[in-house]
Amino acid sequence: MNISDPGGRSSSERPVTYIRFDGWLGHVENAFNLFAAFSILALMLLAVVQVVGRLAFNTPVPGFIDITEQAMAIFAFAGVAYCQRVGGHIRMELVLGRLSGRTLYVCEMLGVLLIAFTVALLIWGSWFHFDRSWAIGDSTMDIRLPTWPSKLMVPVALGLLFLRLLLQVYGYARLVADPSREPYAVPVIEGVEEHARHEIEEALGDDVVEGDAK
Numbered sequence: 001m002n003i004s005d006p007g008g009r010s011s012s013e014r015p016v017t018y019i020r021f022d023g024w025l026g027h028v029e030n031a032f033n034l035f036a037a038f039s040i041l042a043l044m045l046l047a048v049v050q051v052v053g054r055l056a057f058n059t060p061v062p063g064f065i066d067i068t069e070q071a072m073a074i075f076a077f078a079g080v081a082y083c084q085r086v087g088g089h090i091r092m093e094l095v096l097g098r099l100s101g102r103t104l105y106v107c108e109m110l111g112v113l114l115i116a117f118t119v120a121l122l123i124w125g126s127w128f129h130f131d132r133s134w135a136i137g138d139s140t141m142d143i144r145l146p147t148w149p150s151k152l153m154v155p156v157a158l159g160l161l162f163l164r165l166l167l168q169v170y171g172y173a174r175l176v177a178d179p180s181r182e183p184y185a186v187p188v189i190e191g192v193e194e195h196a197r198h199e200i201e202e203a204l205g206d207d208v209v210e211g212d213a214k
Contacts, residue, residue: 063143109172
């Protein structure tokens with residue numbers, strides 16, 4: 001599976017506003033994903049300090065468990081919209097792989113709509129937990145870290161995912177209306193050979209692959 005590239009069509013045939021919003025949203029998703037990656041790196045380094053400090057100096061990092069618990073919300077949710085955009089999540093394509101044309105796009109759109117509805121419910125529930133944590137001044141048990149920042153990350157990250165899902169719903173709706181249109185910013189089912197070729201292009205660059213083909 002791959003995410004389609006909006007290049008290669010004349011400007012009159014391209015949904016310019018849709019593509020621009022996809023680009024803007026992609027920058028935000030990239031920033032959130034980098035934030036999640038940085039949190040993982042920081043937590044790994046902190047774990048090294050924790051182990052070395054405990055074994056060598058008998059001085060563990062104060063509140064290490066509290067910090068880990070709060071960081072989990074960042075690296076677990078901050079990159080979820082990015083994952084949806086690049087199609088990095090696990091998809092079951094046993095049925096969808098046998099469909100094509102308008103039927104495929106209708107099924108894809110219905111699936112994304114169902115996910116968007118579920119995410120909307122999760123946003124409502126996670127915002128409620130954040131609001132309650134903010135109101136009562138909830139904190140961790142050891143070093144009394146406030147819990148509201150990590151709880152706020154959940155509805156914010158899910159809100160970003162919700163925008164990505166709405167964008168994909170629109171992308172599939174375009175294809176349902178006219179299956180001959182070029183897919184933009186939606187997952188595209190690929191065969192094994194095509195998927196391998198795209199992975200090589202991403203790793204080595206398009207010019208290298210085209211040179212080898214010649």
